[in-house]
Amino acid sequence: MNRRDFLGKATVGTGLLLLPRLSAAHPVRRARRLTILHTNDWHSRIDPFPDDGGRNANQGGAARRAALIADIRSVEEEVLLLDSGDIFQGTPYFNYFLGEVEMKLMSEMGYDAATIGNHDFDGGMENLATQLQHANFPLLSANYDFTGTPLAGRTEPYRVFDKGGIRVGVFGLGIELAGLVPEQLYGATTYQDPIHRGNEMGRYLRTAEKCDLVVCLSHLGFRYRDEKVSDVSLATASEHIDIILGGHTHTFLDQPVTVANAIGAPTIINQVGFGGLRLGRLDVAFPKKGETRCVACSNLHV
Amino acid sequence: MRLPFAATSALLLVALTGCQRPIGQPAVQPQYYVVTAAIEPDSTDISASRVADLIAPYSVQLEDAMNRVVAEVALPLVKAQPESPLGNWTADLLLAAARDLFPDYEVAFAVQNYGGLRISEIGPGPLRVYNLYELMPFDNELVLVEVTGSELTEFVSHILAEGGWPVSEGLAATRRGTTVEIMVGGQPVVDDRIYYLAVPDYVANGGNDSEMLTEKRQIPSGRMIRDLLIDYAAKANGPISVKSNGSRIKILD
Numbered sequence A: 001m002n003r004r005d006f007l008g009k010a011t012v013g014t015g016l017l018l019l020p021r022l023s024a025a026h027p028v029r030r031a032r033r034l035t036i037l038h039t040n041d042w043h044s045r046i047d048p049f050p051d052d053g054g055r056n057a058n059q060g061g062a063a064r065r066a067a068l069i070a071d072i073r074s075v076e077e078e079v080l081l082l083d084s085g086d087i088f089q090g091t092p093y094f095n096y097f098l099g100e101v102e103m104k105l106m107s108e109m110g111y112d113a114a115t116i117g118n119h120d121f122d123g124g125m126e127n128l129a130t131q132l133q134h135a136n137f138p139l140l141s142a143n144y145d146f147t148g149t150p151l152a153g154r155t156e157p158y159r160v161f162d163k164g165g166i167r168v169g170v171f172g173l174g175i176e177l178a179g180l181v182p183e184q185l186y187g188a189t190t191y192q193d194p195i196h197r198g199n200e201m202g203r204y205l206r207t208a209e210k211c212d213l214v215v216c217l218s219h220l221g222f223r224y225r226d227e228k229v230s231d232v233s234l235a236t237a238s239e240h241i242d243i244i245l246g247g248h249t250h251t252f253l254d255q256p257v258t259v260a261n262a263i264g265a266p267t268i269i270n271q272v273g274f275g276g277l278r279l280g281r282l283d284v285a286f287p288k289k290g291e292t293r294c295v296a297c298s299n300l301h302v
Numbered sequence B: 001m002r003l004p005f006a007a008t009s010a011l012l013l014v015a016l017t018g019c020q021r022p023i024g025q026p027a028v029q030p031q032y033y034v035v036t037a038a039i040e041p042d043s044t045d046i047s048a049s050r051v052a053d054l055i056a057p058y059s060v061q062l063e064d065a066m067n068r069v070v071a072e073v074a075l076p077l078v079k080a081q082p083e084s085p086l087g088n089w090t091a092d093l094l095l096a097a098a099r100d101l102f103p104d105y106e107v108a109f110a111v112q113n114y115g116g117l118r119i120s121e122i123g124p125g126p127l128r129v130y131n132l133y134e135l136m137p138f139d140n141e142l143v144l145v146e147v148t149g150s151e152l153t154e155f156v157s158h159i160l161a162e163g164g165w166p167v168s169e170g171l172a173a174t175r176r177g178t179t180v181e182i183m184v185g186g187q188p189v190v191d192d193r194i195y196y197l198a199v200p201d202y203v204a205n206g207g208n209d210s211e212m213l214t215e216k217r218q219i220p221s222g223r224m225i226r227d228l229l230i231d232y233a234a235k236a237n238g239p240i241s242v243k244s245n246g247s248r249i250k251i252l253d
Helices: A001-012 A020-025 A064-077 A092-097 A099-111 A123-134 A194-207 A230-235 A294-300 B046-069 B083-100 B129-135 B149-162 B227-235
Strands: A033-039 A079-083 A113-115 A158-163 A166-173 A213-219 A243-245 A257-260 A264-270 A278-285 B027-034 B068-075 B107-110 B125-127 B139-149 B171-176 B179-184 B194-200 B220-225 B250-252
Touching: A033 A064, A033 A243, A064 A079, A064 A099, A064 A278, A064 B046, A079 A166, A079 A213, A092 A099, A092 B046, A092 B129, A099 A123, A099 B046, A113 A213, A158 A243, A158 B107, A166 A194, A194 A213, A194 A230, A194 B046, A213 A230, A230 A243, A230 A257, A230 A264, A243 A278, A264 A278, A264 B027, B046 B129, B068 B227, B083 B107, B083 B139, B083 B194, B083 B220, B083 B227, B125 B129, B129 B227, B139 B149, B139 B227, B149 B171, B149 B179, B149 B194, B149 B250, B220 B227
Parallel strands: A033 A079, A079 A113, A166 A213, A213 A243, A243 A264, B107 B194, B171 B250
Antiparallel strands: A033 A278, A158 A166, A257 A264, A278 B027, B068 B125, B139 B194, B139 B220, B171 B179
């Protein structure tokens, strides 16, 4: 199928929301649909994988990703583009240019936010702070305390995005650094318990910030055999996180995994492998005013 | 652009039921796109053209150095646990480098942490500099670490507990349930003897949960592992055809 044909078909049934003139004529009308696009662990994979007969030969690549994102933006009104960390390290672009190209590319593609992966420390914190000059999007981390480091004041715990009236709270959580990242690279950074901080952020974004949707950008890893905190254990212990966009374990989930949270409500976990091989997409539809949840569900079932 | 679209997932609807949402309960419809050559941008893709223009001045600086052919790979160098051709090849190159770099020490064996090898296969075909950058992107230094036989046993037990890391010739380690048997240079480990192991400084400094090596005496080489791999891969006599026969790391539980 033609790429644009596909995108056209994918939006059948939501056409009204996509007409800009209608939006302009009714400025107070709220959007009922939001498209979240996401990547994780793209690891400096700027060119496609080498065309050498390997498993991922000639796949991925920033220019193709940019084309795809631009196509989706051309038909979807409200798009959030997010990344779950490990932007850096993996190809000579990082060794030579220290993350400058990655940050410029993500800015050009219009990323709204990213969190910090363990390999984003690989050039040191001073370097990450330097490369942030090339980024027009925030790095979000709610559980690394950078007080007294070069990153102090350079990151934010969360951002609230107003997407056509839908309030989306996005925050970041990072993995424990001790034993994983060389100490001289993370220095005085203090790691805080992700579950505790995740619950604090979720509660705050839902109640104080009145967010309709709470999204966690996580670099904790999808799931572990041992007790190590993961996206699954975070989801299970959380109350207000709707969606966890994960990373670190390079997990290719063909469909998101839904986990019952601490109050029995579903939390969606997604992860799209590594190396920019995939772009994840979640279309979040909110019901019209007066509709109950079940009506909305049956309307949307395919 | 007239190109096929690669893939999307089956449609799945998940209703979110969190409380206190000002505008009602959302439903989520997921899909994903596979980024392949089928979505190759053309000149009508303004965003992709800008991205390509942004990359070009950087990529031109890398091209010549990265495309240099170092050697020829005859059999695919594949990464796997508990041991593999890619792991054995890498660790043997590090051992050869360590023996040249530390002529005054008897190097028992070399170790590379499994997670430190960042690609899953190389070849067959020409081995180029960029392959080795992608295999070992980290700026890790090769160091010697001085350990006693009992510390060596603790470290090798960790390697086994992790499912097996790339190790060079000189080490044969077997785990049966909770029993670990280690031979170094064909001899059992002597607990109070001193051994010298060639490892990345990342591991020597406790990385990948190797805390048993921290505070041990380290002898620096001043050479990055990646650069050593580039130099020593080039020393191959003929095409590289490494096989792994499982004699270095055995996990039998």
